[in-house]
Amino acid sequence: MLDKKKVPSMVKDPQLIQKRREQMIKGAVTLFKQKGFHRTTTREIAKQSGFSIGTLYEYIGAKEDVLYLVCDSIYEEVRDRLKQYLDTSSSGLDRLKEAIISYFKVIDEMEDEVLVMYQEVKSLPKEALAYVLEKELEMTEMIEKIIRDCVEQKLLTLNEDQINLMAHDILVKGQMWTFRRWVIQRNYTLQQYTDMQIEFILKGIEN
Template sequence: MSEIKEVVSEVENKDLVKKKHEQIVKAASELFSKQGYHKTTMREISKASGINLSYLYKYISSKDDILFLFSQSLYKKWVQLYEDLDKSTDKNLVEQIDGFLREVLIVNNTLSHEVRTMYTESRHLDKESLRAVLSMESRCIRQIEKVISRGIEQGVFKTEDPFFVANIIQYFATFKTLRGWNFNNQYTFTRYIELLIDFILKALGVEEK
C-alpha cells in the first residue's frame, strides 16, 4: 500500500492550495463530526469554509478528496510522535513507551471528535484514498513495532509477536475516543491513562516500571 495520493487542483500556487486545503478541512471536520460524511453537502462545506462553491472545486475534485485530506491532516499531527518514538534510541525503552503513550493519549483526547470521525467515516473513501490512509496507519504501527522488537532484543519486553502487539497498542491509543461513552463516568482521564499504560506494559511483559 502507498501513502502517495495526489489531490488534483487547478491552482498552481502550492502555498495557496495548502492554505485553502487547510481552510476546507477545518470547516469539513466540524460538519463531518456533527452530522456525518454522507449528510454533509458540498454547499455546506463551501459556506462553512467561506469559499465559493465554484472556487472550491478549483482546489479539490470531490467530497472524497476532502475526507482524504481530513484523514491525512490528522495523521500528520501523529507522525512526529511516532517518529520520535523510533528515534529516541538512548532512552530506557519502558520509559520511552510510557512517555509515547501518554503523549498520544493526550493528543487523541484533545482531537477526540476528529479521531472518531476519521475511524467511523473512512469507510466512505474510494479505494485509492482508503489505501493511502491505511498505509499511513501501517506506518505508525511499524514505528511501534520497531521499538518493541528492540525491547525484545534487549530483554526488556517479553512478547512473541511484536507486530500483533503494535497493532493492539495502536488500537488502544484510540480506545477512549471510540468508547468514551463507557469510560467517562467511571474514570478520570488521568486514571484512565494510568490504567491503560499499566495494562499495555504488562502485555509487553514488563513487571515493574
C-alpha cells in the same frame, strides 16, 4: 499511489492551495462530526470553510477528495505529534511507557478529528483508502520498533507476531479513549486511563 498533490486543483499557487485546503479540512471535520460524510453537501463544506462552492471546486474534483484530504491530514498530524513527543533520551520499558503516554495524549488532543476519520474512512475510494491506511501502519511500526528494542534488551519475551499484535493493541487502546469517550471520560481522567492501560499492557509480559 495517490497523494494529496494529485487531488485536482485549478489553482497553481502551492501556498494558496495549502491555505484553502486547511480551511476546507477544518470546516469538513466540523460538519462530518455533526452530520457524517454522506449527509454533508459540498455546498455546506464550502460555506463552513468560508468561501463559495465555485471556489471549493477550484481546489478539489469531488466531495470524496475532501474526505481524503481530511483523513490524510489527520494521520500526518497524529504521526508528526507522536514523533515529536517521542524525541526523548529514555530507553527500555521507560521509553515504551512514554510512547504509550504520548500516543494517548495525541489522541486526546485530536479526539474529534480521530473520531471523524475512523467513522468516515470507509467512504474513501479504494486507492485513496489504501494510501491513508498505510499511514496507520507507519504508526504501528513506530510502536513496534520500541517494543522490539525492549525484547532485544531482554526486558520483554515476545516473538515477532506478538510484537506486532502488541503494537496494534496499544493503538486500539488509545483510540478507545475517543470511541468510548461517552462513558470512559465520565469515569476516568486521561492520566488514570493511561496508567491503567499501561499496567494492563505490560502485566504478565515483563521478565
